[in-house]
Structure formats: structure tokens, C-alpha cells
Amino acid sequence: MEGVTELAAGADVLFLMLGAVMVLAMHGGFAFLEVGTVRHKNQVNALVKILSDWSVCTVVYMVVGYQVAYGVGFFAPAADLLGADKGLGLVKFFFLLAFAAAIPAIISGGIAERARFWPQVLAAGLLVATIYPLFEGVIWNGNLGFQGWLKGTFGAAFHDFAGSVVVHAVGGWLALAGVMVLGPRLGRYTATGGSHPFPPSNIPFLALGSWMLIVGWFGFNVMSAQSVQGISGLVAMNSLLAMVGGVLAALVAGKADPGFAHNGALAGLVAICAGSDLVHPFGALVIGAIGGALFVYMFHVTQERLRIDDVLGVWPLHGLAGAWGGVACGIFGAEALGGLGGVNLLSQIVGTLAGVALALVGGLVVYKAVDLTIGIRLSEEDEYRGADLAVHKIGANPEERHGP
Amino acid sequence: MEGVTELAAGADVLFLMLGAVMVLAMHGGFAFLEVGTVRHKNQVNALVKILSDWSVCTVVYMVVGYQVAYGVGFFAPAADLLGADKGLGLVKFFFLLAFAAAIPAIISGGIAERARFWPQVLAAGLLVATIYPLFEGVIWNGNLGFQGWLKGTFGAAFHDFAGSVVVHAVGGWLALAGVMVLGPRLGRYTATGGSHPFPPSNIPFLALGSWMLIVGWFGFNVMSAQSVQGISGLVAMNSLLAMVGGVLAALVAGKADPGFAHNGALAGLVAICAGSDLVHPFGALVIGAIGGALFVYMFHVTQERLRIDDVLGVWPLHGLAGAWGGVACGIFGAEALGGLGGVNLLSQIVGTLAGVALALVGGLVVYKAVDLTIGIRLSEEDEYRGADLAVHKIGANPEERHGP
Amino acid sequence: MEGVTELAAGADVLFLMLGAVMVLAMHGGFAFLEVGTVRHKNQVNALVKILSDWSVCTVVYMVVGYQVAYGVGFFAPAADLLGADKGLGLVKFFFLLAFAAAIPAIISGGIAERARFWPQVLAAGLLVATIYPLFEGVIWNGNLGFQGWLKGTFGAAFHDFAGSVVVHAVGGWLALAGVMVLGPRLGRYTATGGSHPFPPSNIPFLALGSWMLIVGWFGFNVMSAQSVQGISGLVAMNSLLAMVGGVLAALVAGKADPGFAHNGALAGLVAICAGSDLVHPFGALVIGAIGGALFVYMFHVTQERLRIDDVLGVWPLHGLAGAWGGVACGIFGAEALGGLGGVNLLSQIVGTLAGVALALVGGLVVYKAVDLTIGIRLSEEDEYRGADLAVHKIGANPEERHGP
Amino acid sequence: MKLIIAIVKPFRLDDVKAALNDIGVAGMTVSEVKGYGRQKGHKEMYRGAEYFVDFVSKVQIMIAIPDHLVDKAIAAIRETAATGQIGDGKIFVLDLAQAARIRTGETGDEAL
Amino acid sequence: MKLIIAIVKPFRLDDVKAALNDIGVAGMTVSEVKGYGRQKGHKEMYRGAEYFVDFVSKVQIMIAIPDHLVDKAIAAIRETAATGQIGDGKIFVLDLAQAARIRTGETGDEAL
Amino acid sequence: MKLIIAIVKPFRLDDVKAALNDIGVAGMTVSEVKGYGRQKGHKEMYRGAEYFVDFVSKVQIMIAIPDHLVDKAIAAIRETAATGQIGDGKIFVLDLAQAARIRTGETGDEAL
Numbered sequence A, B, C: 001m002e003g004v005t006e007l008a009a010g011a012d013v014l015f016l017m018l019g020a021v022m023v024l025a026m027h028g029g030f031a032f033l034e035v036g037t038v039r040h041k042n043q044v045n046a047l048v049k050i051l052s053d054w055s056v057c058t059v060v061y062m063v064v065g066y067q068v069a070y071g072v073g074f075f076a077p078a079a080d081l082l083g084a085d086k087g088l089g090l091v092k093f094f095f096l097l098a099f100a101a102a103i104p105a106i107i108s109g110g111i112a113e114r115a116r117f118w119p120q121v122l123a124a125g126l127l128v129a130t131i132y133p134l135f136e137g138v139i140w141n142g143n144l145g146f147q148g149w150l151k152g153t154f155g156a157a158f159h160d161f162a163g164s165v166v167v168h169a170v171g172g173w174l175a176l177a178g179v180m181v182l183g184p185r186l187g188r189y190t191a192t193g194g195s196h197p198f199p200p201s202n203i204p205f206l207a208l209g210s211w212m213l214i215v216g217w218f219g220f221n222v223m224s225a226q227s228v229q230g231i232s233g234l235v236a237m238n239s240l241l242a243m244v245g246g247v248l249a250a251l252v253a254g255k256a257d258p259g260f261a262h263n264g265a266l267a268g269l270v271a272i273c274a275g276s277d278l279v280h281p282f283g284a285l286v287i288g289a290i291g292g293a294l295f296v297y298m299f300h301v302t303q304e305r306l307r308i309d310d311v312l313g314v315w316p317l318h319g320l321a322g323a324w325g326g327v328a329c330g331i332f333g334a335e336a337l338g339g340l341g342g343v344n345l346l347s348q349i350v351g352t353l354a355g356v357a358l359a360l361v362g363g364l365v366v367y368k369a370v371d372l373t374i375g376i377r378l379s380e381e382d383e384y385r386g387a388d389l390a391v392h393k394i395g396a397n398p399e400e401r402h403g404p
Numbered sequence D, E, F: 001m002k003l004i005i006a007i008v009k010p011f012r013l014d015d016v017k018a019a020l021n022d023i024g025v026a027g028m029t030v031s032e033v034k035g036y037g038r039q040k041g042h043k044e045m046y047r048g049a050e051y052f053v054d055f056v057s058k059v060q061i062m063i064a065i066p067d068h069l070v071d072k073a074i075a076a077i078r079e080t081a082a083t084g085q086i087g088d089g090k091i092f093v094l095d096l097a098q099a100a101r102i103r104t105g106e107t108g109d110e111a112l
């Protein structure tokens, strides 16, 4: 029996470690999705930003955020941290950090091409120390009694298996706040109502980023079970179907546009996180398809009607498809629709709205504060030259600049 | 004991999920292999095609193909699909779907640069609904008594552990049919016997695709065991050695050509799928080396002597190296050559020929049917402009087109 | 109980297989790190080199090196190789091969853009047949009594959990030898003391390589436990923290330079390999940060003061950060600093120096021997045209050369 | 007929083109060039090493034009390309001995 | 001596080159340019937004040539570059005041 | 005023530029071109197929220059661009009818 316990403990550490690494790999995906979508003069910045945000967030979440969300700290000897379960607590931290660090990675795509480097990193750190873990703890650790209240009131707590709301909607609405505080890129909109979208630099890099995200997403969702014994093949299946739904809807609604198709897959995956453990695969297909269509439609509204310069469209992608996922889980999770049941639509709506509201307000406060104190926007000249030369002193293809 | 069963069930779900995701990642590899090999004006098309084929095939295989091959459907409540084994059946579907979807991904590279988008997707869907699962079921599910007959006649069933024939040879010969129906790209061959090969656009992307395929292939082969208890280190070792054999042979035969070297690795891996669980590692090295050399030699024959415009060379790569793998398993699997035995060369030859014949005939029927009804070839003008602009209305590097 | 043993055996095979594949994927990372850093005319060469070195080393290590290090060979029927443990010995070989093959992959970046192809492959093969497995066996298999002697003398053997010294320092110092034998690239330094660094071709590819390495590194470190039961969440956590420390230090010391930031992550990971199983996470953060800063500082010294043309900076990255990792493990591993204890600083220093000395001397001997016999440097003209055209007869973007 | 070769800042191209269109210039041929002049290049840094990029990106506009439009064209280019900053560029005018339209074979002003 | 500058469709380049070779033109200098003229550009779409690509890819061929070959060269270019469709391009001819071969210092027709 | 168009080997550009600077040429416009001439291209191979790259990479330098500097400039280019090997390039000189600086409107030698 000893052997079994040992094996089970080891298997769980492996399980979460694999999950953590798969989500870490998604961050490379975030980087390339942005590299491909921004203009060439901001490619390097996209890359360095993602890596730096990840690094700063690791330290911040370890020292502050994780304490806020789960009351767990790391100021103990290594032997204690390791404990009797082969350091399960450590890989759990790693896994959840990879979620937390997705917040700035999501935002990054929205505020691309015009934010100053260090102020942007500072804002990322602040968000991962406060707003994000606050909501994370409320939903996933039962902090502040919110979940208890929902359960008492509506009969079920807010269900968000892998973070449609906790991670994606929150990230997307924080991004919206950041984008609004920063304002549009130079020349994106004219005073007379004109709109000049900037074409992307590199579709293959964008697609590479999308593939890295798609593949890693199965770690994001499946490993949210947090133990081998808790694993569910349904989560994998539903993630697949939602991704497929997202692609198909975006393909049709977006007329085979490569940007829509590759982001449609992500919209589907964003939408399924919350209910991936309890909806039926066909439900997942529909959830993903609606996520994909929503993205295509709302991307246009964001850019052209609301005139919000959200470069990668992270608000429609994560903010809206994520909120839809939170709600959808309350619909398609019902047994009547083939789901496993145990969810309540009102709980889902209230929980989703709470996340969205907190993110929007918190985001406005943090970005406004950073902007008013140290300033978060590049100077016009720096923005014009591009963040690569302005911040990093080098472009994406330096050798080319040295020919004639 | 309860704990052990639970753990074992969870481990199997994890195992197949990892395998499925690794093979999913291979599809990104298929995309980049094609992106790098085609001309710049068809890069976007390669990317969108792979993603769309995957998505359509998921739905088709779920609703039709899987039923054809294994008689299993998904029209039951989620609770039933999940069952008592943590949804093992669902990840098994996911894993096998990733194989099925490899069929259009293989074909895609052959018919690149000139096929219409939706007709091509339609053909992919038809193949994954019919021809592929038909043969898959015959070989891997014992349908129609073919395996029983082989066993009765030659003493052993047709052995194809991870699909040298079921996936690769079938995919490669289907592709040959598609390529023949489509005909060569404009300007590829002249009426007077001239041959104008088109140079590839981007070797690094091609190599990236190859790396993604190589890495994912270990999921393709090793996870074909379908349970942790069935895992075999020999499969991993043999896959390694065959890949290495393929590289080395292609390197020498191809004079350090980057296209041959990176495809040589794949040729080795294609060839080893069938016998990876029972040949000796040195046998695998030889099988892979012959696969690599065969690819190099037959690529030239295909292009220049047969004047078949198979853009990525998927017929020699998957069709021929796959068939070789089916046969090789009957040779090197023998105990006399250090293998584990239990295979029969005649069974292998007959099984391989059956797959090849079915694929060629089935492929001709499907592609001809699509061509005659809705037409599968791009108009000359669209082909000349490139599928990117013609189909997707945007090229791979849009920003560049907007400078002077 | 049968079931448990079976399950445990299967789990271990899976564990090592996953580790091996993750490290295999790192080789793709090595390739892209080099592709992005070298000039455009040497990109293809970087790609083919890594793949070829891997392939040759597989055969060489299987037939010679593994025998030298562990006394294990593969000249037995497959059934015997498979054994009763599902072929654990085979995946163990695969895993350790992936480490061995890192040696030429490390060196490759140092000697880039000027080495002849086959002589370089030959040198790689020689090193993986002799120097590397010699030291590997001494440290990890207790060969020649060196570890016993250290233990007797200082109270603890030399501890190198995942190869800061065995792999990275040895690789880095071998590379230094190779770089010195080859001499600087044409035009890199002028006789009159001038220095003309060559700008990199492609930062996104460099970053992609870095991401591939980072992700795979968790397999490199965590799977060094070599069994599920031996897994430690601390290793994953420490790898994370060291990577983060490396990024942050390189970011600050390198002023947000993309090359430094992305290599800083690797420097941190190099430095933590040795002690990842026993230092405290905050210790890992410091170790990684020092590794990152050391890289930034010593890169400059190497290039400009020592005038050593180590193209990717693999000597500071692997050689110095690796040696630092060997020593750091003796410092931060101490219980007084929150570590798990059981290490001795003197043992660490002696062990590290032994590795460094062996590598430098062995590397000089091998590279000199190859140079004097068949010559290892490209002709001036070939170097000027670039290794791509000279060796592989094709550049990275062939299509572009065929427009006007 | 004259051949005007103007070197301008890339981001002024669209305006220059529009202005030329307005005065009746129906065609032009544009290429990316690198300029060297009073406007100095910039410094880049990579891994601690400095790279001086001497050349500045410019756009070259080549216009074959009937004599009577030359002054108007020069004025139009000047008005739209000038930012008042160093590096705005140059306008060069050459005599054009002959011009032909490939499609029709028309020559002279007809061909432009 | 004259300097011929021809703007042609990229895919005609090889034929033009061959034809020039045939009449004895030994050298030329070619560059990628963007043309604007009667042949209009095209529209692209990305994520629902339209992008107008005004400029059309062309190839510019520059040939320094002895006077006696000018007419032949123009004819050769016309014959091989013409497709009969709008956008076939132009041929411009300038007087060449001087020409020198860098390697030898030869000048005039010798240098070409 | 003259317009010098020199075609040189790419790796000689820096030296040519420095030499021109030395004799007082303050500006120039440079572009990447492909040359065809006595120096032949090279053969590439990919997956067994041969590709002939006919054109050789060259750099084109365009300099508007006052008459009195023309000979000096030609000499400077020749000295720095010549390697003695086939393919060193050419120097072409055209008469420049007019020149203007966009920023200030200065014309003639002043504009250069």
C-alpha cells in the first residue's frame, strides 16, 4: 500500500508539473500571437514583454498574490516546502502561477505597440498582486464567503472549472481598462471619424502562436483537475470540441480569414474553460461556435464602432468569450442538455458579472494610477519609431538594416 | 485496491490525453512543413487549410467515421460518456481522431497551391467519413473478418502498431489520387517536356514543422499502446532509431540538403510506426534508413520521371515509406533478426497492398467526384495570384505590401 | 499488488519517455536559437547541423558512449532489451542520449558560421564517444572511484542533479576549445584591434528557440529523477525560479536587450540544474539571477576583451553559468540557507574544476586533431558566401532569390 | 519630356501621390531606397555592441512627365513632402529623350 | 550612348532578358519597384478591414546601351514584355553622358 | 550638375561612401539591385533540383553632384569599388537638368 501512496503522490506531482509546463508554453504562444499581429517595428517588444511579465509575476505572485488567494507562503526551509507529498504544493503553485501570469499576457496583446516598458511591467505586477488573486481566492478558495452566499441563494456556487471567468474574462476586462487608459495608437483613428487599421506583420508567426496556445490549453483545462484521480476525459473532449466549434464559426463568419480562424480556436477554448468538466461534447461544440462567432462580430464592433484600439482583440477574445463561457456553463451544464448538472444559471451570471466588474474597475484604477504617476504611454516619437528601437534599441531583423 | 484502480484509470486517461495532444501538435507541424515548402503566396492557405481540415474532420469523424470504424457514437448524456473510467472512451476518441485528421493533413502537402478551399475541405471530410475509417476498422477493430482471414491463412494477422499503413500509406496514396486529379501547378511542367521546380519559400519554417512533427511523433507511436500498462520503451527507442536512420540516409543520399534531411527524419518515423513495438533497435535504424533513402530517391522519380506534381512529396514520404514500413515489420519483426516475432511477411504484404489499393481507388473516386461536381481546382488567375489572396484575401506578410 | 508493480513500471517508462521527448524538443530550440542569432546566410546550416549531430550522436552514444559511461550495450535480442520492466532501460538510454547530444548542440552555437560540415559532425561524434561519457560515468555512475574519493575526503560526493557541470559546463568548455581552434569569423576582428560584431538575423526565431529550450528544460531537470516515485516538485519550482532570476538579472543588466533577456532565462536554467533538487526556491532565484548577470557581463568580456568569437556566447552561457551552478549548489544547498543539505562546497568546487579541465583539454585535443588531419574550417570563399550555399547549396529563403 | 526623380520620406508617399494625381500625373514608379545625407542615421544596440545604421529609409519616386507639368509637379511634391525637418529629400530632373508604352507602342507624351 | 529604363511585369523578366541577350546586350541592372498607373492595385481584407494596395509590383530594367542598339532594344523589350493588358509598362530613354567599367577603367561603348 | 549612377559590389559600399565623403560628396541614395553581366550567377540545389540564380546582388549608388566634382567622384568610386574581379560594376553619368531640396526649396548646386 505504501507503494500506491508513493506512486499516487508522484503521479500527482507529475500531473501538475506537466500542466504547469504546458501553460508555460502557452506564454510563448501569447508572445508569437502578438509578434505576428503587431507591426514589424514592435515585434521585439512583444517578445521581451511576455518574458518579462512572466518573470516579474512569478516573484510577485509567489510573495504576495498566492498569499492573497490561498494564504500560502514560501518562507520556510526547502524541506518543509517539499513536505511528505514530494512537493505537490510547489507544483500547484507553479500551475496556478502560470494562470496568474496569463493576465498580463492577455493584456499585452491589447495594449501593444504603445505602452512604455517598465510601467507596463509595473501594472502587470500590481494586477497579479491584487485584483487577480483577490477574485481567484474568492472563487477558487471560497474566500470572503461569496461562493457560500451564491450557494445559499441560488443552490449552487459559481462554477468555473478552468477559468473562463477567473482568468480570461478578468484578463480581458482588465485589458479593456488598459486599452482605454492608453488610448489608440497614433494614426489608428482620425479626428474626422476615419479608421486606419494596421495590417499584421506576419501571419505564420500569428498562427504559430495560436498553435502553441491551442496545444498548451489542454494542460490549462485538463490539469485543472489538479490530481490524476480527478482527471476527466470529458474535459479533454470538450476542449477539443469547443476549439473546433470556434474555428468553424470563425471560418464561416470570418470568410476564411486567417486571423479570425486562428483566433476563433482560442475563442472556443476560452469559452469552454468554465464548463469543460460538465457539459456534453455537443454542448461544447455549440459553446465554442458561439464563442468564435462572438469574437468575429465583436472584434469588428470594438474596432470600428466603439473605436477602441484593442490590437489583438483581447477584449472580445478573452473578455467576452470568457464571460460567455461563464454563463454558458450554467446553460449547457444542465442535465436537460446532456450535461452533468449541479450548476445554476443565476450563480453563473452573478459570478461572471462580479468578475467583469471587479476587473474593469480594478483595471481602470491600476492603469490610471500608473499613468498619472509615471506615465504609461510611449512618447509620440518613440511610438512612431516603434517600441523595438525605442525601448530595446534593436529591431526584429537587425542584419537587414545593415545592408545598403 | 480501490485506490489502485482509480489511479490506473486516471493514468490511462492522462496517457491517452497526452498522446492525443502530442498528435494534435503534429498538425501544427504539418502546417509549418507546408508553409515553408510552398511559395510565399500560398503560406496563409497552408495554415488555414490544416486548421479547417482538423476542425471539419473532428465533427465528421465523431458523427460518422468513428461509428464506421468502431461502432461507437456519442449521442448519450455526458454522464454516460464519462462512464466509470473517467472518460477513457472520450480521450481514446480524441487520440484516434488525431490519427484520422492526419489523413487530410498528409494530403494537404501534396495538393498544395492549387486546390480550391471548400471543395478540398469537403473531400477531406468525405475521406475521413468513409475510406479511412473503413480500413481502420478492418485492421484495428477486426471488422469484416479480414484480419481473421489473414491469421487463418498465414498464421498471423496484419500487424500495424501505430499506423505505417493505416494512416501513412493510406494518406499518401489518397494524396497521390488527389494530386493526379488536380494535375500539376501552372508552369510546373512544360508541354515540351521541361520541368520547372519551384523553390521553397522558407526553410526555417519547414524545419520548424519537421521538429513539431518529430516531437509529436513519440506520442503517435508510444501512446498507441493506449494504456500505461501497455507502454513499451521499445517503441520509443525504435522511433528514435528510425528517425535517426532516416536523417542519416537522407543526409548522405541527399547531400546535406535541408529539405531531404528534415523530411528524412519523417520518412524514418513513417516507416517504423508499424513495427515499432517489435523490431530490434538496430532493425529500426535500418528500417528508418531505407525509408529515408527511399524518400530521397523516389521524390526525384515522382517529380521528374513520373512528372507528378506532389508539392511536399507526400506520396514518397507517407505512401511509399509507409508501405515499406508495413512490409519491413514483417521482415525485421522476425525473431531471427532480433525482433519479438509473431508477424508474418505475407500478411504484412497483403495488408499493405490492401490499404494501398483501397486508398488509391477510394481517393480517385472521391476527388474525381468532387472535381466533376463542384470543381476542385483554383481558376488559373487565382492560382497565379496565389491562394492567399484568392481565397483568404490576405497574404502572409500584409504589412510589407503597404509600404511603397 | 501485481497491478501496482505493473502500473509503477509503466509510469516510469512514461516518465522517462516524456523527459526524453522534452529534451529532444530542446534540440529544436538549440537550432532556432542559432538560426536567429547567425547571419541569414548560415541559417540553413544551423538547422541541418543540429539534426545531423543529433543523429550521429545517437548511433555513437548507443554503440560506444553509453558503454563507456554505464557499461550497457544493446547487442541483445529485443526481448531481452525490453526485459520485465517494459523497456525502462531503453527509455533511460533515450533520456541520457538527449543529454549527451546536447554537447554538440551547445558547441554548435559557438562555432557557428565557419566550421566545415562533416568534420564538425565527426568532432561531435568523437566527443560523445569519449570525453563526455567519460566524465558522465565518473560523476553519475561512480566510475573510476572519483566520487568515492570526494566523499571520503570532503564528506560528500559531487552533486550534480541534472547536469550543470556534466552537461553544460562540459559542453561550454568544449565549445571554447572548438572556438579557439577555429578562430574568429572573417572580419569579426581587425588586425588593428577593431571589433565588428555581426548583428543577428532574426530575433523572433531566436526567441522561439529560447522558448523551446525553456519548456523542454523542465523535462531535463524534473525527469532527472528518473522515476515517478523519485519526482520532486522542488525541482520544478527551482527551475522556474532560476529561469525567472536569469531573465530579471539579464533584463536589468542588459537594459531590456532581447538577446540577453532570452538567453538570461537559459543562463538561469543552466545554473540551477545541479542543485535544483536541494536548494530553496529563493536560493534558486538568486542562483539564476547570478547566472543571468554573469552571462551578460562575461559575454561582453568574451567578445570584446578576450576577443573570442563565440557566436552565441555558449561559453559564458553554458560553460560559466554551468560552473557557477556546480559551485552554487554547494553554497545554497546548505541547510543554513534553507536547502536540504548533504552537499559540500569543496566537493562541488573540485568536481566542477575537474569537469572544466577535462573538457578544455579534451576539446583542444579533439578539435586540433580534426583540424590538423582533415581541416575543420571553411575556405574563406565558402565562409564569405555563407555555409548555406557553400555546404547545402541552398539558402534559407530560396524563393526570394528567384525574383529579379 | 522630363524624368523627375524625387527622394522623399516614406510616410509622405501617400500624400505626394495624391497631390500628383490631382495635377494630372497619371503614373509613377516607386522604390525603396536608403538615403545618406545631412540627416544622420541612428545607433542600435544588441548584446552590448553598438551598430550604427548610417542609412535612412527613403522612398524614390520616378515620374516621366510632359514638359508643361514639370513645374507643377515639383511644386506639388515640395508642398506635400516637406516637413521642414532635415532629411525631407530631393527632387532631380533629367531630360527624357524618349518614352514608349509597351502595350500599345505609343511614344512621347502619349506614352505617359 | 543611351540609358534605357524599362518598367515591366515581373513574370516577363526572363523573356525580356533573353531577348536583349539575343540582340547583343551583355549587361543590365534590375530592381524591384512598385508601379502606379492605369492598372489599379487590389483590395485585401483582414479581420473584416479592407486594405487597398495601390501599388503593383513591377520590375525595372536599366540598360546602358550604344546608340545603334537602342531601337533594337526597345523593339525587343516591347515584343517580349507586352501581354496586351493594361499595366504592361513603359520604356524610357535617357542620354548617357558617360560610362565607365570600374574594373578596367574603360569608358564609352567599351564599358558596357 | 550631373547624376552619377554607380553599380558596385555590396561589400564595397562602406568604402565607396567614405571615399565620396572625403572628396566632399555630402549625400547619396542607395538601393539594392540585381545585376546581370559578364559575372555569372550561381547554381543552387534543392531536393535534387537545380536552380540557376542568374542575377548577382549589387548596390546602386545615385549621386547628384556639381560638375566640378564629377571626375573626382568617378575616380573615388573606381579606386574603392574595384577588386579587379569580373563584376566590379559600372559608373554611368547623366546630365542633371535641375535639382531641388524639398525642405528649403533651394535649387541647383545648393540643393545637393
Ligand SMILES: Nc1ncnc2c1ncn2[C@@H]1O[C@H](COP(=O)(O)OP(=O)(O)O)[C@@H](O)[C@H]1O
Binding pocket: D007, D034, D035, D036, D037, D038, D039, D040, D056, D058, D085, D086, D087, D088, D089, D090, F026, F027, F028, F029, F030, F062, F063, F064, F065, F101, F102, F103, F112
Ligand atoms: N547628392 C545627393 N545625391 C543623391 N541623393 C541625395 C543627395 N543628397 C541627398 N540625397 C538624398 O536625399 C535625402 C535627404 O538628404 P539630406 O541631406 O539628409 O536632407 P535634406 O533633404 O534636408 O537636405 C538623403 O537621405 C538621400 O537619399
Ligand SMILES: Nc1ncnc2c1ncn2[C@@H]1O[C@H](COP(=O)(O)OP(=O)(O)O)[C@@H](O)[C@H]1O
Binding pocket: D026, D027, D028, D029, D030, D062, D063, D064, D065, D101, D102, D103, D112, E007, E034, E035, E036, E037, E038, E039, E040, E056, E058, E085, E086, E087, E088, E089, E090
Ligand atoms: N508617368 C510615369 N512615370 C513613371 N512610371 C510610370 C508612369 N506611368 C506609368 N508608369 C509605370 O508603368 C507601369 C504601367 O503603367 P500603367 O499605366 O499601369 O499601364 P500601361 O503600361 O498599360 O500604360 C506603372 O505601374 C508604373 O510603374
Ligand SMILES: Nc1ncnc2c1ncn2[C@@H]1O[C@H](COP(=O)(O)OP(=O)(O)O)[C@@H](O)[C@H]1O
Binding pocket: E026, E027, E028, E029, E030, E062, E063, E064, E065, E101, E102, E103, E112, F007, F034, F035, F036, F037, F038, F039, F040, F056, F058, F085, F086, F087, F088, F089, F090
Ligand atoms: N549595359 C549595362 N547596363 C546596365 N548595367 C550594367 C550593364 N552591364 C553591366 N551592368 C551592371 O554592372 C554589373 C557588373 O557587370 P559585369 O559585366 O558582370 O562585370 P564588369 O563590371 O566587370 O564588366 C552587372 O552585374 C550589372 O549590374
